[in-house]
Amino acid sequence: MIKVLFVDDSTDNLNLYRIYLKKEKDIECVFIDSGAQAIEALQNIKYDVAFIDVQMPDVNGFDVVTSIDENKLEVVPIALTGFNDTETLHKISTYSFKEVLIKPILKNDLISKINEYR
Amino acid sequence: MKILFFGNDKLFGKALKTELTDAGYLFESTFTVDTIIASFKDVDLFVVDFDIEDTIKDKLVETIKNLERNTNDKNIPIIYVSNKDDLEDRLIAFNSGADEFVDKYDIKSLILKVNSFLRPDLIWKGLDTILVEDDRISAKFISHVLSSKGATVRHFNDATVAFEYLKNNTKVDLILTDHMMPKLTGVAFVRKIRKELGMKAVPIVFISSVQDKVEILEFYKSGGNDYLAKPLIKEELFVKVNQLLENRIKTDILKKQVDELEKLSRLKDKFLAVCSHDLRTPLNTIMGLSNVLKDETDLNDVKEYSTQIETSSKELLEMVNELLDFSDIQLKKDLVKLEAVNIVEIVRNSLRNINSINTKHLRLTFESSGEDIEVYGNRNMLTRAFSNVLTNSYKFTGESGEIKVSIVAIDDKVNVVVKDSGIGMPENIVEHLFDSTPDVGRVGLMGEKSTGLGMSIVKNIADKHGASIIVTSKEGAGTQFCFTFKCIEEKAS
Numbered sequence: 001m002i003k004v005l006f007v008d009d010s011t012d013n014l015n016l017y018r019i020y021l022k023k024e025k026d027i028e029c030v031f032i033d034s035g036a037q038a039i040e041a042l043q044n045i046k047y048d049v050a051f052i053d054v055q056m057p058d059v060n061g062f063d064v065v066t067s068i069d070e071n072k073l074e075v076v077p078i079a080l081t082g083f084n085d086t087e088t089l090h091k092i093s094t095y096s097f098k099e100v101l102i103k104p105i106l107k108n109d110l111i112s113k114i115n116e117y118r
Numbered sequence: 119m120k121i122l123f124f125g126n127d128k129l130f131g132k133a134l135k136t137e138l139t140d141a142g143y144l145f146e147s148t149f150t151v152d153t154i155i156a157s158f159k160d161v162d163l164f165v166v167d168f169d170i171e172d173t174i175k176d177k178l179v180e181t182i183k184n185l186e187r188n189t190n191d192k193n194i195p196i197i198y199v200s201n202k203d204d205l206e207d208r209l210i211a212f213n214s215g216a217d218e219f220v221d222k223y224d225i226k227s228l229i230l231k232v233n234s235f236l237r238p239d240l241i242w243k244g245l246d247t248i249l250v251e252d253d254r255i256s257a258k259f260i261s262h263v264l265s266s267k268g269a270t271v272r273h274f275n276d277a278t279v280a281f282e283y284l285k286n287n288t289k290v291d292l293i294l295t296d297h298m299m300p301k302l303t304g305v306a307f308v309r310k311i312r313k314e315l316g317m318k319a320v321p322i323v324f325i326s327s328v329q330d331k332v333e334i335l336e337f338y339k340s341g342g343n344d345y346l347a348k349p350l351i352k353e354e355l356f357v358k359v360n361q362l363l364e365n366r367i368k369t370d371i372l373k374k375q376v377d378e379l380e381k382l383s384r385l386k387d388k389f390l391a392v393c394s395h396d397l398r399t400p401l402n403t404i405m406g407l408s409n410v411l412k413d414e415t416d417l418n419d420v421k422e423y424s425t426q427i428e429t430s431s432k433e434l435l436e437m438v439n440e441l442l443d444f445s446d447i448q449l450k451k452d453l454v455k456l457e458a459v460n461i462v463e464i465v466r467n468s469l470r471n472i473n474s475i476n477t478k479h480l481r482l483t484f485e486s487s488g489e490d491i492e493v494y495g496n497r498n499m500l501t502r503a504f505s506n507v508l509t510n511s512y513k514f515t516g517e518s519g520e521i522k523v524s525i526v527a528i529d530d531k532v533n534v535v536v537k538d539s540g541i542g543m544p545e546n547i548v549e550h551l552f553d554s555t556p557d558v559g560r561v562g563l564m565g566e567k568s569t570g571l572g573m574s575i576v577k578n579i580a581d582k583h584g585a586s587i588i589v590t591s592k593e594g595a596g597t598q599f600c601f602t603f604k605c606i607e608e609k610a611s
Contacts, residue, residue: 010399011565012399012400012402012403012426012430013399013402013403015403015426016402016403016406016407019406019407019410019419019422019423020406020410055395082394082395082398082399082402083394083395103398103402104398104401104402104405104406105402105406106405106406106409107406107409107410
């Protein structure tokens with residue numbers, strides 16, 4: 001069993017990930033739609049992988065990954081982004097995200113990505 | 119003074135009319151040669167579209183030539199305008215009696231040319247000039263020449279005083295300065311202006327009796343644009359100053375155009391940002407779900423996915439429509455066709471549309487002080503504006519809430535008020551409600567999404583109708599939009 005956290009301000013996107021993974025019995029998922037709540041959740045529970053949308057209002061994905069660094073949490077942070085311009089990608093690369101997934105994200109890609117970190 | 123435009127380019131004619139009427143001219147437009155013959159006596163200047171058919175043009179040119187021949191004393195200036203400016207056309211135009219040939223898109227230059235023909239005494243109107251000259255007679259002479267063409271002249275005897283003035287007033291169109299002055303020489307003065315004040319663009323003319331070539335060279339090296347030798351000749355002063363000032367005016371026009379273009383380009387960038395992010399969100403869902411749909415065997419799941427795909431598609435369509443409307447209204451400078459429309463009917467229809475989707479069972483009420491209140495407007499645009507406002511009210515009002523629409527005509531004005539009992543807006547949202555910077559819109563109570571452009575579309579439409587909008591909102595209590603239009607006066611009153 002692998003424990004995965006999804007952080008995205010768009011509930012539609014979260015719903016999509018939920019649909020993708022609902023038949024994967026050995027993946028345990030938690031969905032959170034705000035950066036602030038994600039920071040709290042990561043401190044309370046140990047996750048194996050966290051998919052974090054970088055563009056969110058108020059507390060964004062960069063703030064979340066910074067908090068992961070500061071608290072030395074053992075979780076693999078993966079950035080999610082709708083922008084694929086060089087500026088955004090460069091900014092992501094300066095943070096400690098393990099890698100970055102560019103939306104739209106398809107089911108098989110997501111599952112095989114999760115399986116890489118088992 | 120009357121200007122006659124000959125041509126059938128309606129759009130250009132309309133733009134020209136606006137500019138010329140603003141400048142205080144009478145304007146008429148025609149596309150028949152007979153009108154030219156009839157009104158030849160009252161017209162002070164012709165603007166002729168060069169892009170018309172050759173046969174009509176030939177006939178026109180022949181007519182004007184004949185008329186001019188018959189009325190020896192009257193030589194009416196003719197300005198040809200064209201979309202394409204090439205040497206061959208210019209030659210034909212000037213051979214057939216043109217006094218000027220101007221690009222159609224350069225309407226400001228056209229106005230400048232018209233002014234120089236019809237109001238030569240005012241061609242420098244609105245320009246501020248600085249004159250630094252300790253010799254009273256020269257100063258008087260120069261001031262007279264400049265102000266006789268409409269320019270404002272500020273005269274200083276001492277360059278140090280002039281410099282102090284310039285420190286606080288950098289918006290000057292021309293500086294004329296003597297060189298040999300006791301406290302500060304002209305050359306030192308100009309160096310200070312160019313370097314210390316950083317005024318690189320303002321044209322500067324030296325006035326001096328110096329004849330030494332090396333010293334004259336010094337004038338140019340320090341940053342002067344031209345040099346007038348004493349004793350002054352009126353024509354020389356006029357020609358040199360005119361060249362510099364005309365450049366100045368044209369630079370200003372170009373600067374304004376560049377500013378406008380930069381503004382539009384920034385808007386376009388933001389547009390792209392909205393498109394790439396906001397439009398992607400529903401598209402992600404559509405792509406993702408259709409991707410899993412083909413392997414899904416559970417019928418209930420298939421139903422759930424296809425419902426979601428439908429919702430996301432609708433969202434996407436709504437956003438695309440909003441973007442298109444916005445670019446239609448904001449980016450295209452197309453002239454809006456206004457005609458007499460019944461505002462009561464438009465508002466009522468918009469409310470009916472809301473009623474047909476009213477699944478939240480909001481109480482919708484409508485009242486009007488009359489059945490037929492007419493304003494000058496564009497039906498489609500007004501419908502879009504009211505439906506945007508009503509949709510917003512609907513989105514942000516909870517179940518069993520209320521939307522009240524009332525129309526009240528008072529004197530020559532009509533107020534359209536849309537009031538809801540919704541969640542209201544905090545002050546910072548109200549403040550920026552009409553900003554035309556696409557941003558992520560506020561999510562409605564049922565999770566409805568938007569581009570955040572809806573309200574700026576409303577504002578734009580209102581502006582085009584000369585209507586005002588007052589928004590009052592209280593968090594937790596509701597929002598009220600009040601539009602004020604000018605009605606068409608009834609014939610009876």
